[in-house]
Amino acid sequence: MRPIFALVDCNNFYASCERVFNPKFNGQPIVVLSNNEGCVVARSNEAKALGIGMGVPEFQIRPLLRAHHVQVFSSNYTLYGDMSQRVMETLEQFCPDLEVYSIDEAFLSLVGFERQNLSNYGREIRRTVKQWTGISVSVGIAETKTLAKIANRVAKRTPDTGGVFDLLACRDRDALLGRVAVEDVWGIGLNHARLLKPHGITSAQELAGADDRWIRKRMGIVGLRLVTELRGVSCLDLEQCPAPKQSLTCSRAFGTLINTLAEMEKAVSVYTSRVAEKLRREGLAAAVLTVCLTTNEFKEGPQYSNTLTRKLPIVTDSTADLIGSALQSIRAIYRDGYYYKKAGVMLTGLVPANQTQADLFDDQDRRKSQRLMSALDAVNDRWGGGTLQYASSGFTKA
Amino acid sequence: MTGAGIHSGDLLIIDRSLEAVDGNVVVAALDGELTVKRLYKRDKTLRLLPSNKNYQPIEIQTQQSFEIWGVVTNGIHAL
Numbered sequence: 001m002r003p004i005f006a007l008v009d010c011n012n013f014y015a016s017c018e019r020v021f022n023p024k025f026n027g028q029p030i031v032v033l034s035n036n037e038g039c040v041v042a043r044s045n046e047a048k049a050l051g052i053g054m055g056v057p058e059f060q061i062r063p064l065l066r067a068h069h070v071q072v073f074s075s076n077y078t079l080y081g082d083m084s085q086r087v088m089e090t091l092e093q094f095c096p097d098l099e100v101y102s103i104d105e106a107f108l109s110l111v112g113f114e115r116q117n118l119s120n121y122g123r124e125i126r127r128t129v130k131q132w133t134g135i136s137v138s139v140g141i142a143e144t145k146t147l148a149k150i151a152n153r154v155a156k157r158t159p160d161t162g163g164v165f166d167l168l169a170c171r172d173r174d175a176l177l178g179r180v181a182v183e184d185v186w187g188i189g190l191n192h193a194r195l196l197k198p199h200g201i202t203s204a205q206e207l208a209g210a211d212d213r214w215i216r217k218r219m220g221i222v223g224l225r226l227v228t229e230l231r232g233v234s235c236l237d238l239e240q241c242p243a244p245k246q247s248l249t250c251s252r253a254f255g256t257l258i259n260t261l262a263e264m265e266k267a268v269s270v271y272t273s274r275v276a277e278k279l280r281r282e283g284l285a286a287a288v289l290t291v292c293l294t295t296n297e298f299k300e301g302p303q304y305s306n307t308l309t310r311k312l313p314i315v316t317d318s319t320a321d322l323i324g325s326a327l328q329s330i331r332a333i334y335r336d337g338y339y340y341k342k343a344g345v346m347l348t349g350l351v352p353a354n355q356t357q358a359d360l361f362d363d364q365d366r367r368k369s370q371r372l373m374s375a376l377d378a379v380n381d382r383w384g385g386g387t388l389q390y391a392s393s394g395f396t397k398a
Numbered sequence: 399m400t401g402a403g404i405h406s407g408d409l410l411i412i413d414r415s416l417e418a419v420d421g422n423v424v425v426a427a428l429d430g431e432l433t434v435k436r437l438y439k440r441d442k443t444l445r446l447l448p449s450n451k452n453y454q455p456i457e458i459q460t461q462q463s464f465e466i467w468g469v470v471t472n473g474i475h476a477l
Contacts, residue, residue, distance in 0.1 A: 024430030132415045134467075237428065 003234040004110040004141065004168070006122060007148040008091055011136045011156065012105035017083045018073050020134035030071040033058055035252060041075060057298055073106060086133045096127050099238045107145060109238050117226025122164035140166035144241040144374035145236045146229035149186040150177070150204060177230070187226050204230060248282070250275040257296065260339045264293065265327055269392040271345045272326040277385075279347060280377060285317040287349030291329045296341035306333040317353050318369045319376065323390055363384035399423070399434050401449025408475050410434070412468035425467040428456070432467060
């Protein structure tokens, strides 16, 4: 059976979430800033039209924001996560085969829905998501994921599509692919585009017509798969069971700059506790722990950043073990005399917690530690994160 | 909306999946402002009716930005 994919993508997702609860900002330029660093992470169409770029620090565009009365929000990830879940649950009503690709995108497999007009089905999805959640989505339909991405782009950028574009029903596909710049193809970054352009490949259509062996040599098997997808042969299936996580991170900027080791240890301890909670929630244990810290490169003054990755003595999911290692590492890379803006803790070498090997030299009672962690998580689930925490995290609720 | 049993400070349960019909209590966004009113929807006339007699019904003009945000199904009143 021929695969059919729909990519449903929320328009300006974070900005749209803010508008659902603040309808007075409909039609007005709004931007959402990342926490603390204050870089633009989402823009409404009106803000894009003002030329506000993605990732720009707020202080660089402050006059522009003022002049055009741009509404500025700091990001509220609890809200966005909740709204995302509502959108995805609504999509599940339309199609049981669904891959949540990111917080604001999902692939749907529309195999079995061919009997109805797919554009109409797309419009019904769009209308329902809008009514149930208040979020506008665009729908792109095609026989491969890569083409569905392109169809979605067309739906989003061409107002007379009404937000839904079915590439299967498009009469002049070559002309359409000819208008898509090669760097806008899913998976082709600026680096690949730079490599392709001197060889006369500037559009999606030209990329689809490239020689297989040449692509394979320059862009590897992943590139060849992508080109094949552009030709309408599906190589990427729906991934309904998300691949096991490769890494878990907790990294964020401080509310106020930190310039003492004691404060830094506290922050790293809090971040480690968070990431350890995530680890246990996924039923995983970690073998490697990385810590990093950095000063504020946008401010004047001496700059320093460093990262240290260390193998943990044993594969573990215990907050105590992880904090112990994280503190050792942060002490090793911390330098006096700097104002630090940000620190982070990353866990890698993740394996299912029930598959860890016992260590001959491990002198701790693992079962006891497990019970302790279960109790810790249960308390924090019930009374809120940070209710019960390690003393190294400080005595205020994190 | 005291006439409809809704008081200041109450929590409302809103079902966005319901299609609002004449007589429903709704949360509406009128010119960007959220408001709770009873919906009058007959022929082509749309009105928002306050249940407090001190307020006047609002006739929705076509040039106004108007959106039904959701249908109010229940209210929770603090004692």
